[in-house]
Amino acid sequence: MRKVKVGILFGGCSEEHPVSVKSAREVAKSIDLDKYEPLYIGITRSGEWKLCDSPGPDWESGDCRTAVLSPDRSVRGLLVLEEGRYSTIDLDVVLPVLHGKLGEDGAVQGLLEIAGIPYAGCDVQSSALCMDKTLAYRIVRDAGIATPDFWTVAADEKADPERLTYPVFTKPARSGSSFGVSKVTGEEELLPAVEAARQYDAKVLIEEAVVGSEVGCAILGNEGELIAGEVDRVALSHGFFHIHQEQDPEHGSENSTFIVPADISPEARSLVQATAKAVYRALGCDGLARVDLFLKEDGSLVLNEVNTFPGLTSYSRYPRMMAAAGLTLTDVIDRLVALALAGRAR
Numbered sequence: 001m002r003k004v005k006v007g008i009l010f011g012g013c014s015e016e017h018p019v020s021v022k023s024a025r026e027v028a029k030s031i032d033l034d035k036y037e038p039l040y041i042g043i044t045r046s047g048e049w050k051l052c053d054s055p056g057p058d059w060e061s062g063d064c065r066t067a068v069l070s071p072d073r074s075v076r077g078l079l080v081l082e083e084g085r086y087s088t089i090d091l092d093v094v095l096p097v098l099h100g101k102l103g104e105d106g107a108v109q110g111l112l113e114i115a116g117i118p119y120a121g122c123d124v125q126s127s128a129l130c131m132d133k134t135l136a137y138r139i140v141r142d143a144g145i146a147t148p149d150f151w152t153v154a155a156d157e158k159a160d161p162e163r164l165t166y167p168v169f170t171k172p173a174r175s176g177s178s179f180g181v182s183k184v185t186g187e188e189e190l191l192p193a194v195e196a197a198r199q200y201d202a203k204v205l206i207e208e209a210v211v212g213s214e215v216g217c218a219i220l221g222n223e224g225e226l227i228a229g230e231v232d233r234v235a236l237s238h239g240f241f242h243i244h245q246e247q248d249p250e251h252g253s254e255n256s257t258f259i260v261p262a263d264i265s266p267e268a269r270s271l272v273q274a275t276a277k278a279v280y281r282a283l284g285c286d287g288l289a290r291v292d293l294f295l296k297e298d299g300s301l302v303l304n305e306v307n308t309f310p311g312l313t314s315y316s317r318y319p320r321m322m323a324a325a326g327l328t329l330t331d332v333i334d335r336l337v338a339l340a341l342a343g344r345a346r
Contacts, residue, residue, distance in 0.1 A: 003037040006337060007078070007094040007117070009108065010055050011043040014100030015179050015200065023312040024055035024097045026319070030329040036337070039089065041067060041078070043098070051080055051089075073116035093340045094119040095333070096309060100176040104308045105131040118343065120336040122308040126284040130306040132174045133205050136283060137303065143282035145275060146302045148207040155202035159194050161187035167209040170194055172201030176307055183209070210302050212294035215262055217276035218310070218321035220332060222286045222339050228273040229321030233262035233295075258317055260324045268295060275301050287339055288332070290318045 008031075010024030011017055024040065031038055040052045042059050051067035052059045066081040070088065077090035094117050096108050106128035112119045122130065129135050137147040152173065153159045170193040172180045180200040182193035190206075197204045214236075218229030235257045262269065276291035283306060290310040294302040310318040312329065319329045327335075 003035060004337060004341075005039060005077075005090060005092045006031070006036045007039050007041055007091040008055075009041050009043065009094060009096045009098055011045070012098045012100070012103045013043065013045060013047050014098075014103060014176075016099035016103070016177050017045050019177075019311055019313065020097060020099050020103065021055055021059075022314075023099070023316070026312050026314060026329060027095065027097055027333065028054055031333050032330055035334075039078070039091065051078065069111055069115045069117070071111075071114050073114075076116050091117050093117070093337055095336065096121060097312065099307075099309060099311060101131075101174070104176050105174065118340045120340040121287040122285050122289065126286065127308050129283050130285070130289070130308045131176065132203075133171065133305055134173050134203075136306060140279055140282055140303050143278065145279060145282065146300065148210050148302060150205055150207040153194055153204040153206060155198075159190055159204075159206065161190040164190070164206065165208075169207050169209060170197045171205045171207070172197045173203040173205040174201045210294040210296070210304075212296035212302065213264070214292065214304065215264065215272055215295045216290055216292045216317055216321070217272050218288070218290050218318045218325075219276055219280045219285070220288050220322065220327070220335060222343055223281075226277050226280065227325070227327070227335075228277060229318070229327070230260055230324035231262040231264065231269050231272045232258045232260040232317055232321055233264065235259055258320065260317075260320050264295065268299060271299070271301060279303060279306060286343065287336055288318070290321075 008024055008027060010020050012020055040055050042050045042052050044060055049068050050064035052064045067078045070077060070079045075088050077088055079086045080089055094112055096119055098108060104127055106124040109124045109127050134152050137150060141147050167183055167185045170182045170184055180197040182196055184190050184193045194204050214234035216232050220227040272293060279291050280289055290307045292304040294304055312319055322332055
């Protein structure tokens with residue numbers, strides 16, 4: 001049988017570029033080469049697209065060719081520039097192993113839909129909703145799921161420190177990482193924290209600090225057929241959870257470890273999994289997502305955020321949770337490809 005041609009997009013222009021590259025390396029180690037023909041398309045920080053042999057350490061300086069997705073649906077694949085001429089390579093499906101802006105926010109998903117190429121993960125609408133925490137919170141609240149109380153500060157607005165009860169968190173409203181997040185304990189800290197968040201997004205979210213354990217659940221599937229991975233719990237050594245070190249994001253969190261399975265009661269575990277599925281459905285997610293929640297002392301849950309293409313690195317939470325539930329990254333890739341190929345028309 002002919003191998004399925006899988007385009008693996010990685011890199012990208014967001015602050016999570018190095019994490020995406022490392023995720024792609026784990027995919028390269030795990031993808032079943034008896035079933036798939038992977039084609040690695042790296043996107044540099046400046047936005048250049050390159051067809052590479054692998055996402056290895058020298059992928060940008062190696063023997064790469066300029067390649068872009070063709071917007072012409074009769075091509076359904078790549079336009080590759082060689083010696084001044086373009087040739088075409090067809091793609092059966094794309095894994096957009098991209099994190100953050102222009103990766104998880106619906107932008108590349110829209111490009112793939114224009115090109116007519118099936119792709120793994122959430123569609124344009126759900127990607128955009130989950131990336132904007134203020135929109136995600138509103139939809140999830142309408143579905144009867146608790147969220148933190150929050151306020152939005154637009155680009156042309158100034159935050160009012162006197163209206164808040166502290167502590168609060170300030171965050172870029174549309175970001176998939178902990179870059180630009182601050183814990184604010186008093187009025188004098190608010191405006192500098194808002195400006196720190198604006199380094200990553202003009203729209204800033206201010207939300208109440210929720211007291212509780214941070215837990216997460218990996219979800220895999222489309223519509224009614226959902227698989228929940230094992231629940232994890234974030235164990236903090238100090239401060240608040242930073243999923244990446246800002247100076248060295250390739251090496252994971254600087255202040256957290258992850259307990260998988262989470263050291264919580266069976267009843268709490270079941271509630272986390274059920275709530276994660278409900279959040280996933282409410283936001284229209286497809287393929288995969290990681291749903292992060294706060295588990296309060298009274299046993300209730302509050303949504304933290306949803307990552308529509310979570311990290312797949314060796315230290316990432318999503319593959320660990322799936323592995324604890326009996327699914328290797330090879331299994332996850334198989335299922336994502338199958339879901340994308342069998343999924344409804346985008």
